[in-house]
Amino acid sequence: MKRISDQMEDLLNRQMTREAYQAQVYLAYGAWAEANSFPGIATFLYGHMQEEREHMFKILKYILDRGGEVKVEALNAAPACPTNIGDCLQHILQHEIENSKQIDKIVRLAHDESDWATFNFGQWFVQEQIEEETLINGVIDKYNLASTQIGGNHNLYEFDKDLASASQEATTARDETLE
Numbered sequence: 001m002k003r004i005s006d007q008m009e010d011l012l013n014r015q016m017t018r019e020a021y022q023a024q025v026y027l028a029y030g031a032w033a034e035a036n037s038f039p040g041i042a043t044f045l046y047g048h049m050q051e052e053r054e055h056m057f058k059i060l061k062y063i064l065d066r067g068g069e070v071k072v073e074a075l076n077a078a079p080a081c082p083t084n085i086g087d088c089l090q091h092i093l094q095h096e097i098e099n100s101k102q103i104d105k106i107v108r109l110a111h112d113e114s115d116w117a118t119f120n121f122g123q124w125f126v127q128e129q130i131e132e133e134t135l136i137n138g139v140i141d142k143y144n145l146a147s148t149q150i151g152g153n154h155n156l157y158e159f160d161k162d163l164a165s166a167s168q169e170a171t172t173a174r175d176e177t178l179e
Ligand SMILES: [Fe+2]
Pocket: 019, 022, 051, 052, 055, 099
């Protein structure tokens, strides 16, 4: 039995496609970073591509769990190559913020429809987007440190190495305790 509205089904399908698009963005930027001799950044971006695919799949499963119909649709082309790492990271942050706004639409509709199941499901993504924005902001902070000091190229080399093993998870306020 279908337990989501037609409008919600449509919105969730669009979000599923959006998460797949996010994966394409990380894939394209990862390839650009690798081609431009930043293998660590590429590793980080490819790792994040995988996270976005998981988000896509999570939404697919939820639509099916609620008796909806999954519609796998065409993806927009990935954006043009960035001009440098700073530009690359800023574009990624903008994509994440835009994605957060799309998640908000799902939560808002769920609230309006008193669809508490989807409201609850959406909260996972709300939290995830807080983490993702925090994660990328943290990488931008590191990049700014690495790129603005004397000896910038050496620092950039270290920054790239650092990102190869960087976590895909950010610690947010919600995770913090004083223990
Ligand atoms: Fe995502």
